[in-house]
Amino acid sequence: MNEVALDLERLRQEIGEVPDPEVPVLTIADLGVLRSVEEVAGRVVVTITPTYSGCPAMSHIAERIAAVLDMHAVEGEVRTVFSPAWTTDWMSDDGRRKLTEYGIAPPHRAPAGDVLVAIRPPVHCPRCGSADTRLVSEFGSTACKAHYSCRSCSEPFDYFKEL
Amino acid sequence: MTTTTTTPLITFLLRTADDNLVLAQRLGALLARMPELEEDIAVANVCLDHLGQARSLYAHAAMLEGLGRSEDDLAMLRDERQFLNATLVEQPDVDFAHTIVRQFFVDAYQVPFYDVLCGASDPVLAGIAEKAMKEARYHLRRSATWVVRLGDGTEESHDRTQAAVDLLWRYTGDLLALDEIEETLVADGVLPSLDGVRGVFDATVASVFAEATLTLPTDPYQRLGGRAGVHTEQFGHLLPEMQRLYRSHPGARW
């Protein structure tokens, strides 16, 4: 492995550690928002993809990445791509575990087919593990979450909704 | 500023962006005014998705145009006749039922519409559509659930929802209408055929309305014109409010 390749790998690690400002327990690597870190014509190109079209965290994440590049005096840029579209299926197992520990139920596999007839498996309460939960609202405190409530322990909780 | 849309693709991008921006403006005005906290949060999130879709589409249109205009310039410095949104999205929020029915019609349209756009030959447009379709599917899940809950709810909620359908149905034709812009894009191989969108829309509306015990108006009248910049009176109130700040402080930045 040559020197450039080594540096890129280290840079990828470090950029991957940038936290999601809305769910700080997750990094952009956990989320799958970080798509690639490559060298193109002597410059480093970092490619990210938004979780939602209007995700207000994207510009913040891009700034944090640029700061990492700056810190290492690396010439580069951050690019945003929409395709392939982000899906919660990209979330790492580590990310799912961290979410549950944080009190947010991790996402199911993304549904396919007719959205109106899709059967949704039960969401388990991240606190007590019960499957006896109910959807309070399709939307929660941020675009990526839905709001649930647990019938067993009576606690409200967020579900990182599958997309 | 004069109309500078130069290609069918730019016009098409503006039509789609304007649908999303104008709807986002309506939804944004509802913040802190929804009947319950959960719906306030929901409407904020749906608003943000539409705004995000609009921004991506404007940015792409501005890039293709190559005139140095920004996404903000396209949103804030065009005049009423230059806006190409379907008139449905500019209709006011008379009550919660109107908000939900308007959203449901938009969602039922956007799911098959973005599905077609995923096959666009322009990779940026296809990418925006791929992202937006996932959001539209989620929006539809919420709005369809509400339409059934309200329509098949109390007498009061049923009547208000039926009244919203009776008023808003005439504006759905504008969403679904295809003219020489789309025909050119399809003929040139830029877009796959959009002919199937209406069928999917009609089937979604029929199945949800059957469950919601709602009926479509028998009057076939459709008010068209939004795609050519001919808007309803309501738009004349919405636009200055949306653009006032940007126009009052040229060049201002956050």
Ligand SMILES: [Zn+2]
């Ligand atoms: Zn519980």
